[in-house]
Amino acid sequence: MKALRIHAHGGPEVLRWEDVDRPTPGPGQVLVRVLAASINHLDVWVRRGMPGFPVPFPRVLGCDGTGEVVEVGAGVTAWSPGRKVVLEPGYVGSRTDPEEAAEARVGGFDHLLADYEIRGEHSDGFDAQYVVLDERYLCPLPDGLDPIQAAAVPLAFLTAWGMVERAEVQPQESVLVIGGASGVGSAAIQIARHMGAYVIATAGSEAKRELCAELGADEVLDHGDANWPKQVKAVTEGAGCDVVIEHVGPATWTGSMRSLARLGRLVTCGGTTGPEVSITLPHLFIKNQSVLGSTMGPASALPTILDRVARGIYRPVLDRALPMSEAADAHRLLEDRAVAGKIVLVPDAD
Structure with missing residues (x-):
């Protein structure tokens, strides 16, 4: 499989669409084929480098997106192959007790925990053909909602x-x-x-x-x-x-x-x-x-947001969709303020 990675900080030219090992889901995890992933300013900041924030290389970019379940790990019952899903940008790190993290998620303050982290910044993101993540960080894609359009929703x-x-x-x-x-x-x-x-x-x-x-x-x-x-x-x-x-x-x-x-x-x-x-x-x-x-928002709000998008109450603004192999062009457009809404990247076919 391929993924969009950086091996050093710099301009758009440091982005590489390259071969990597395909991940395998462990217990409680899900393997997802990525359908689309949006570009955010956070991708640009991680690529450029942020003072005081060391990024381990190589790093896969991509904060949010959509996908299709391919395989589930042991103990996963809520998801099955073929189900289309939305990939959540945020997650709670390992320093928080799992029960506390679950309580915060239900209570709508998970994004306020001390070790709340974001994909593509604190860990590898979604700019890849396949990703693995814990089952609780998937959200059902509403029926009839286009995966490319929906990829522009979560983080923004x-x-x-x-x-x-x-x-x-x-x-x-x-x-x-x-x-x-x-x-x-x-x-x-x-x-x-x-x-x-x-x-x-x-x-x-x-x-x-x-x-x-x-x-x-x-x-x-x-x-x-x-x-x-x-x-x-x-x-x-x-x-x-x-x-x-x-x-x-x-x-x-x-x-x-x-x-x-x-x-x-x-x-x-x-x-x-x-x-x-x-x-x-x-x-x-x-x-x-x-x-x-203000940092991000509660994961509990995402189903409501997606429902309103599906019903036409909210409208994600899609500037354009580009292949992931053309991510450098997407980054340049964002930096040049030549974008209205979001650019969404679609993984290239093998």
Whole structure:
């Protein structure tokens, strides 16, 4: 079989679609033939290298995807060959007691455990023809849902779900989604809108702004226009937004903070334009604002998300699908911000 691996950090040229040994499922595990795996900014960061985060080489990339069960290990009864599944991006490491991990999963706080980890970052991911994983990290693919479309769902929608939940968004509140045409942004627009929020989105091109409107944003602004924070204030009659969904970082941070209302909550899951930002403290404490961090979302939300996708309530935005052997092109497109939604990789045939 083949897998997409890196043997060193660097540009897209370090990606290798190469021969590896096909895994065998052990007790409680399932062998899955990968049908599709999406590209996320996390893949780019792992490929480039993140300060203070050593990556053992070689590393198989890929945080989420879909597949078909091929073989099950001893003790597995919930899955059988031929069943199409969604591959969960997150899992709980070995430092957590199994009973505690199971309780956290049911309770919806598994992503908050100290040793919560993500495929393709902390361990090998899904950019391969076959993968093995514990049976609890599979989710049924709803009937009629295309595996390539569904591969664009897990990490982006769980991350957006977690951010909306962390900010405690309420119906009728105003929610500003920065970078609304991205995977996380496009998901956040739909989740907040479905909750009854008034959604304002930003995007950097006319086509991306049209997409945000199609997804349900009530107002869409150009974050390439230096006056966009003033436009947010105008739209909200000078109040600013109750919640800001921020994942771009330095390029939009100042504007995001200026757009935040009194008692407002800004929630961030990272920064695609860099790791460091500044905060003007008087503005923060005088207005009683909150800046919140959010990592992923609970695995328990994934069945609900997939059901809503299958029923047409949520729509994963697929920019394009490419063969895994062309992953370098996919990485370049993402780095050049030439992507609306997600790029999905499909394993090449043998």
